[in-house]
Amino acid sequence: MPFPTITEVKTFVVPGEGEGGDYHSQKAGHWIIGQISNPMSRYEQYKASRVSWGINVLGRQITASDGSVGFATGMGGPPSCWLVEQHFKRFLLGVDPRDTSILSDQMLRASMYYGRKGLVVATISVVDLALWDLVGKIRKEPVxxxxxxxxxxxxxxxxxxxxxxxxxxxxxxxxxxxxxxxxxxxxxxxxxxxxxxxxxxxxxxxxxxxxxxxxxxxxxxxxxxxxxxxxxxxxxxxxxxxxxxxxxxxxxxxxxxxxxxxxxxxxxxxxxxxxxxxxxxxxxxxxxxxxxxxxxxxxxxxxxxxxxxxxxxxxxxxxxxxxxxxxxxxxxxxxxxxxxxxxxxxxxxxxxxxxxxxxxxxxxxxxxxxxxxDAPGFGLELNPAIRLIDGAKLLNPDPEKPLGQAGQLLIIMMLSSRYNFFPLQLSQVHIALFTNVRNAPELRSRLIKASTMEGQEGENEREALNFAFVDAAPITSLLHLQTAIQQATLASTDGSLRTKTVHSEILWALNNSNNITESIKRFGVSDSTKSLFAVRVCGPEFAAGAVSMSMKATIQGDAVPFETLSQITDWPLVCKYYKVSGDPAVAELTKGGKQEPKRFPEAAKSIINEIVVSSVAMKNVMA
CATH class of the missing domain: 3.20.20.120 (Enolase-like C-terminal domain)
Known part of the structure; x- marks a missing residue:
């Protein structure tokens, strides 16, 4: 009977902290991400922790024609996924997995003109380990x-x-x-x-x-x-x-x-x-x-x-x-x-x-x-509760869209900001805007279900959804949203949260009243949401690339520049929520009947934006 051959090669990114052996990605307070002399210590902005300059974990799965599966993990994140999907996979499919020597040689030689060290060889390493794991599984023998x-x-x-x-x-x-x-x-x-x-x-x-x-x-x-x-x-x-x-x-x-x-x-x-x-x-x-x-x-x-x-x-x-x-x-x-x-x-x-x-x-x-x-392969059994992000979907999330250039793979036009005046675990803010959102009902359902899930599965799902999902329709400007984010982060810092998390507090800060349920209904994701902000407030252990990957894996929609918000904002809805229709200046500028959302005079939009930003900024003072 012929030995099974390789039929499928898949890549994954492991997004969680401390999973997959990425020493750069650990939860806040871990000794290994504290001050340690390292190659970047000479740069003050990267000195405090290695998490500020690390990369993500990579998983590799190779399947044989008899259904056996080999899996290995290592370093490399999405760039390594691209290398496997676009370059190394061709050497693996249809091949006897025992041919580790020639496969290793082919991958090293084929990438020599741009590799030889670093990320490329680290990627080859994970492929090679998955091959050995697969052969051991097929032969029912430890490596x-x-x-x-x-x-x-x-x-x-x-x-x-x-x-x-x-x-x-x-x-x-x-x-x-x-x-x-x-x-x-x-x-x-x-x-x-x-x-x-x-x-x-x-x-x-x-x-x-x-x-x-x-x-x-x-x-x-x-x-x-x-x-x-x-x-x-x-x-x-x-x-x-x-x-x-x-x-x-x-x-x-x-x-x-x-x-x-x-x-x-x-x-x-x-x-x-x-x-x-x-x-x-x-x-x-x-x-x-x-x-x-x-x-x-x-x-x-x-x-x-x-x-x-x-x-x-x-x-x-x-x-x-x-x-x-x-x-x-x-x-x-x-x-x-x-x-x-x-x-x-x-x-x-x-x-x-x-x-x-x-x-x-x-x-x-x-x-x-x-x-x-003595267990087959490396003796490791993948935990089904761990969330793995499919590398192929990261590279080409929409089947109807062709794969872009390598440099475009991680870019989802996400704004990342650092606030040194907040505690380290709240010092990073990542924001992205999505339109044509296709899974809003699913997101809403997952958020509700995740709040009651128990055990490791519950922890993983809450981490996967650990964002503020903000309906973009009642948001007038990026400053409007950023003001709410800062108010929520301030409340988390001084222990005055009105809600359970800093992300739900953002929704509360946006609302014109203190009603939490109303805040979620007005500004959170709903079944009818078509445009959505995703916001992550976190520490430096979460690299921007990892956050953007997680956003893209969670939200089925098109990441767009923030300038697109001008075409999204529902100005009559904003006026209703913030009760600004009675403002004399706004009334004068919008007189003549009901205005369509996109036809509000620019002067009126500017005044309304000033009013709502001020309202959000003053909410903690007035509450």
Missing amino acids: YKMIGGRTRDHLSFYCTGPLPAEAKRLGFWGGKVPLTWGPADGAEGMRKNYEELKKHRESGPDFPIMVDCYMSLTVQYAIELATMCLPLNITWWEEVLHPDAEGYEKLKAALPQLKWTTGEHEYTRYGFKKLLDTKSIDILQPDIMWCGGLTELLRITALASAYDVDVVCHGSGPYSYHFAVSQSNTPFTEASQIIICNAPDGKSVKPVFGNLFLNEVMPVNGRIEIEKF
């Missing part, structure tokens, strides 16, 4: 048994997090901590780094502590800091420079007794060969979800073995676990592997991929027995 079998009986883990003493308590053999301050923080920042690491050493004189510098240091700064910390007995200094930087030879020459590690953000065997050729790297740390996938990682590992250099994967959960148990040069104390301390407080361990999978294997007392990895 590690297909690439060499077991080389040990269990995996031992160290834990990355802000509290190494907690890692020790949880049974991990070591703890890796993020460096908080970088060169931009000067001598005072270096002193703070030393004091913080000295405090971590209190976890025990012999407990291994590693420091993750996240590509943020210079050669001179790294030498000075590492020299200062020699009494602290740091086990290794990780990724002090970016992979393309020349300087690891200088680090090794200055402090040969220390271990220097890197590779998390390097790609393919060619990039790793350059690192190995420096003869300055003690441990390579490729990320299986970024470096080219499992197929390329096996090549990198074979290359490293010729230099007698150990390979210790960065993160990636079960994908890297299957690799580690099958390779003899992956451990340096039994099997050293990273598990990210995903709990917001850094005091416990949660799955690397959040709730994306139902059965992600977790360490107990810092170790996992190999028998836990």
Whole structure:
């Protein structure tokens, strides 16, 4: 019987916080999105949190002719969806999924003129992992048994997090901590780094502590800091420079007794060969979800073995676990592997991929027995309660409309604003305007149902609908809406909300009375709504691209420029809601009978807009 071939390739974007292994996307208060020295620390507007400059999670599903499905997750978001749909899919369809070597080679070579590193190789990595998962599912065999079998009986883990003493308590053999301050923080920042690491050493004189510098240091700064910390007995200094930087030879020459590690953000065997050729790297740390996938990682590992250099994967959960148990040069104390301390407080361990999978294997007392990895493929079962956004629909949401240029894929003419005077979790406002809305009744029904849904399904649905949906007909200007948004955000900040959320408060702020039900009826989405504003008030952990994708996935309509509002506003309706028909100036300008909405004199519109904006601005004062 012939082996099944690939019949379908699908891409997804995972929009939720903490799902899919995107360390840039976590809920407010999580330690990993706090101040950590990183490549963007030198820029003040991006220094506070990595969420201000990250990208989204990507999911990849490959189906075979026998109905078997392989799934993998990684980084890349919508741009990666485009690469797969428009370029890489052609190499996959109709092919035997066991041909991982040639498929990897074809994708790398076909994208060489615009790829070789970064997003392109990260996209290939997720495709490759999905292929290995699919083959394992078809053969009913775990991945590690297909690439060499077991080389040990269990995996031992160290834990990355802000509290190494907690890692020790949880049974991990070591703890890796993020460096908080970088060169931009000067001598005072270096002193703070030393004091913080000295405090971590209190976890025990012999407990291994590693420091993750996240590509943020210079050669001179790294030498000075590492020299200062020699009494602290740091086990290794990780990724002090970016992979393309020349300087690891200088680090090794200055402090040969220390271990220097890197590779998390390097790609393919060619990039790793350059690192190995420096003869300055003690441990390579490729990320299986970024470096080219499992197929390329096996090549990198074979290359490293010729230099007698150990390979210790960065993160990636079960994908890297299957690799580690099958390779003899992956451990340096039994099997050293990273598990990210995903709990917001850094005091416990949660799955690397959040709730994306139902059965992600977790360490107990810092170790996992190999028998836990014996399920087919990578042993991961997708959680049906997790909302996945279909990549194909993101790229071409309306079947009657052809796919535009790549640069147009995410543009829905969304206005994103930052308000530094509000708390971080309320500092970002994203607004988009849609016309020809075709699913208003469905949206209204979902909003009502979501309010009573329980469990994970309820949380996911409320997050999917976490917008203010504002009927555009009674809105006179963008300033009108923005004034209501600021009033609602202010109420949320000082604890004076009249409604349950900042988004429902926007509707209340727009209304001329204090009646909440009337506010929703007048300004919320109704079955007859044809034009709709979508508003999201959130923190910087929600990148503008992710918000725009979620809007487009939720609202079936045409995103239009805000100037279009002039053709939408129902001026008689505005006059009715705000009781401005009796204003002498408005009455004079509109005399002569009932005016059609689009035929109101411009002077009258200007006066009405001033009245309604003032009314909204003064509502909290008068309420």
